[in-house]
Each structure stands twice: as C-alpha cells, then as structure tokens.
Amino acid sequence: MNINLTMLMQAVGFGLFIWFTAKFIWPPLMRAVETRQKQIADGLSAGEQGRRSLASAEKRIADMIAEAKAKAGEIVATGEKFRSETMDAAKTEARAEGERIIAAAKAEIQQEVARAKEQLRNQVADLAVAGASRILKREISATDHAGLLDAIRNEL
Amino acid sequence: MVAKYENPTEYISHHLSFLTQPVGPGGFWTVNVDTVLTSAVIGVLTFGFLWLVTRKASAGVPSKTQAFVELAIDFVNDQVKSIYNGTSRMVAPIALTTFVLVLIMNAMDFLPIDVVATGLHAVGFEKFRFVPTADVNTTFALALSVFGLMIFYSIKVKGLGGWIHELFCSPFGSNPLLWLFNLLFNLVEYVSKPLSHSLRLFGNMYAGELIFLLLGMWAATGIVGTIFGATLDLGWSIFHILIVALQAYIFMMLTVVYIAMAHEHH
Numbered sequence: 001m002n003i004n005l006t007m008l009m010q011a012v013g014f015g016l017f018i019w020f021t022a023k024f025i026w027p028p029l030m031r032a033v034e035t036r037q038k039q040i041a042d043g044l045s046a047g048e049q050g051r052r053s054l055a056s057a058e059k060r061i062a063d064m065i066a067e068a069k070a071k072a073g074e075i076v077a078t079g080e081k082f083r084s085e086t087m088d089a090a091k092t093e094a095r096a097e098g099e100r101i102i103a104a105a106k107a108e109i110q111q112e113v114a115r116a117k118e119q120l121r122n123q124v125a126d127l128a129v130a131g132a133s134r135i136l137k138r139e140i141s142a143t144d145h146a147g148l149l150d151a152i153r154n155e156l
Numbered sequence: 157m158v159a160k161y162e163n164p165t166e167y168i169s170h171h172l173s174f175l176t177q178p179v180g181p182g183g184f185w186t187v188n189v190d191t192v193l194t195s196a197v198i199g200v201l202t203f204g205f206l207w208l209v210t211r212k213a214s215a216g217v218p219s220k221t222q223a224f225v226e227l228a229i230d231f232v233n234d235q236v237k238s239i240y241n242g243t244s245r246m247v248a249p250i251a252l253t254t255f256v257l258v259l260i261m262n263a264m265d266f267l268p269i270d271v272v273a274t275g276l277h278a279v280g281f282e283k284f285r286f287v288p289t290a291d292v293n294t295t296f297a298l299a300l301s302v303f304g305l306m307i308f309y310s311i312k313v314k315g316l317g318g319w320i321h322e323l324f325c326s327p328f329g330s331n332p333l334l335w336l337f338n339l340l341f342n343l344v345e346y347v348s349k350p351l352s353h354s355l356r357l358f359g360n361m362y363a364g365e366l367i368f369l370l371l372g373m374w375a376a377t378g379i380v381g382t383i384f385g386a387t388l389d390l391g392w393s394i395f396h397i398l399i400v401a402l403q404a405y406i407f408m409m410l411t412v413v414y415i416a417m418a419h420e421h422h
Binding site: 002003005006007008010011013014015017018020022028029030031033035036039 | 222230
C-alpha cells in the first residue's frame with residue numbers, strides 16, 4: 001500500500017467524472033424530473049378544478065330540475081282548471097239543451113192533446129147530431145143546419 | 157487455485173500485489189495500472205450509461221431505465237438537500253458522482269476473485285487487482301479531492317481572510333493567547349477528516365477482499381473445506397452487498413457533510 005502517482009491519476013479521473021456529471025447528466029435529468037413534477041401538479045390541480053366544476057354543474061342541474069318540476073306543476077294546474085271550466089260550461093249547455101227538448105216535447109204534447117180534443121169534440125158533435133136527428137126523426141141537413149151544428153160544436 | 161502456489165502466504169500476497177508500471181525514478185513515480193484501468197473502464201461504462209439515459213430522458217412517462225436512474229438521482233438529491241443549505245449547484249452532482257463511482261468500484265468486489273484471476277492469467281496479467289477502492293491510492297484520491305473542495309468552498313464562502321481568521325479564532329475564541337490552540341485544533345480536524353474518510357472505505361474493502369481470499373484458501377483444502385469455504389463465501393458475499401452499498405453511502409454522506417460544514421460560519 002504505497003502512495004504513488006496512481007493517487008493523482010485517480011483524483012484527475014474523479015474530477016473528470018464530477019465535471020461530466022455536473023455538465024451532462026445532472027441538469028437534464030433534474031430538468032426532466034422537475035418538469036414532470038410540474039406536470040403532475042398541474043394535472044392534479046386540473047383534476048381538482050374539474051371536480052369543482054362538476055359539483056357546480058350538478059348544482060345547476062338540480063336547480064333546473066326543480067324549476068322544470070315547478071313549471072310542470074303549474075301546467076298541470078292550469079290544465080285542471082281549464083278542464084273543470086270546460087266541464088262546467090258543457091254541463092250548463094247540456095242542461096239548457098235538455099230543458100229545451102223537454103219544453104219542445106211538452107209543446108208537442110199540448111198540441112197533440114189539443115188535436116185529440118178537437119177530434120173528440122167533432123166526434124161528439126157528430127154523435128150528438130146523429131142522436132138528435134134520431135130523436136127528431138128527421139133528417140138534419142148538414143148543409144142547411146151548418147150554423148147550428150157549428151154552434152153546438154163550439155159549445156162542447 | 158492454491159495448488160499453484162507454494163504456500164498460503166504466497167497465495168495471499170500474490171492476490172494483493174498490484175500490476176505496477178514505473179514511469180520515473182523513485183517509489184512515487186509508479187502507476188498501479190490495474191487500479192487506474194479498472195476504475196477508468198467501469199467509470200466510463202457507468203457514466204456513459206447514465207449519459208445515454210439522460211439523452212433519451214423525457215419529462216413524460218419515464219422508461220424503466222430512466223425511472224431507475226431518476227430514483228438514484230432523487231435519493232442523492234434528497235440527502236444533499238437535508239444536509240446542505242448553501243447555494244452551490246455543484247454539490248449535488250458531486251455527491252452523485254461520489255456515490256456512483258464508489259458504489260461501482262466497491263461492487264467489483266462481487267466478482268469471484270479467483271475466477272477473474274484465472275481469466276486474467278490466461279490473457280497474460282500475472283497480477284491484477286480489480287477492486288479500485290481496495291487500493292489506498294483511490295480512496296486517498298477521492299478523500300483529498302473532497303478535502304480540496306472543502307478548502308475551496310470555505311474560502312469561497314468566507315473569503316481568504318475569513319477562512320484564516322477562523323483557523324486562528326475558532327473554536328475557542330479570538331484571544332491571541334488561544335490562537336495557537338485554535339490552529340492546532342483546526343489542523344487536527346483538517347488532517348483527521350480526509351484520513352478517516354479515506355481509510356474507512358479502504359479498510360472495509362481491503363478487509364472484505366482479504367476475507368474472500370482466506371475463504372478461497374480454505375476452500376482449497378479438501379472436500380470439507382470446500383463445502384464450508386463455499387458456504388461461508390456465499391454468506392460473506394451476501395453480507396458484502398450491504399457493506400458495498402453502505403460504504404458508498406457513508407462516503408457520499410461524509411462528502412456532503414464536509415462540504416456543508418465548510419459553508420458554516422463560526
């Protein structure tokens with residue numbers, strides 16, 4: 001174990017290796033590492049931001065759904081109101097129509113009754129005339145006694 | 157393997173001698189070719205690999221290789237940030253280089269020593285030690301480089317005057333009577349830091365290598381020795397994974413701590 005020129009050569013070699021490392025190896029690798037660290041940090045913050053914007057979007061969607069629900073309720077209520085109004089109107093109209101039909105029917109019945117009465121009156125007059133002529137044993141001329149016959153018919 | 161050697165001492169000393177190449181007169185002007193070559197090759201391979209990963213690095217979804225490298229970088233960066241509060245942008249790359257370099261040099265210890273030695277013998281290397289951190293030259297080179305950085309940052313942060321002032325006036329006080337004690341104290345500290353820094357790593361790796369050699373020796377003494385030697389060798393290898401990583405970690409942490417301490421004002 002003698003100290004000799006080897007030591008100086010080894011020291012020079014060591015110095016060269018240090019120079020080489022400091023110039024060609026350390027800076028680019030550190031740069032790569034630091035750039036990647038920055039990229040990762042950026043990515044993480046972007047992710048965080050994305051999460052925040054997702055939360056706000058979810059909130060906005062919830063608001064929109066609530067609004068839509070309220071609107072739908074409003075529309076349903078309006079429809080309900082319109083339906084009941086229409087129904088009421090229809091009912092009133094139907095009632096009026098019914099009454100009108102009933103009135104018309106009543107009028108018709110009245111007429112029918114009047115006509116029947118008239119017929120009945122005529123028949124009774126004829127019967128009365130026939131009876132009377134039988135009683136009088138003579139012919140009553142319809143033409144000669146038209147005035148009398150009409151008078152009797154009106155009295156009935 | 158031991159059969160080739162006269163005795164165990166020769167086996168061990170053979171495995172612990174460097175492939176040297178004198179380049180000038182005197183003991184100092186010698187180069188441990190094995191240490192320099194191994195550390196250069198694995199260093200270039202490793203940092204080349206890191207560089208390739210860097211070239212293809214993207215800020216998007218990383219490939220598995222890139223994620224692995226980033227894991228190491230992030231680990232070192234966290235450690236540096238928890239200790240060092242200064243502004244220098246060099247400290248983290250220094251820590252990364254130290255950690256990676258020491259780790260791979262230590263990790264050479266995982267290679268089975270005799271198998272590699274056999275292969276190296278086959279290509280003509282009689283002696284070759286391929287664990288650079290088990291060479292005290294390497295650990296001293298690293299520790300003294302860190303020591304130099306420590307002085308450099310001290311002067312850079314406090315100014316030359318401030319640094320010299322601190323040498324004489326801390327930790328005991330600025331009374332002129334205490335200057336000598338302060339200086340002695342600081343000198344002891346400045347000597348002990350690189351010494352403990354380098355010898356801790358060297359001692360661990362050298363001892364680890366030695367134990368592999370002893371177990372290898374035992375494994376060559378018959379069938380029982382082979383079974384026990386191999387079993388213990390496996391156990392020591394597994395335990396050594398911890399030592400290799402831990403020593404690299406400790407070396408890196410001490411590097412950062414020393415540089416951070418150099419920034420402190422007293």
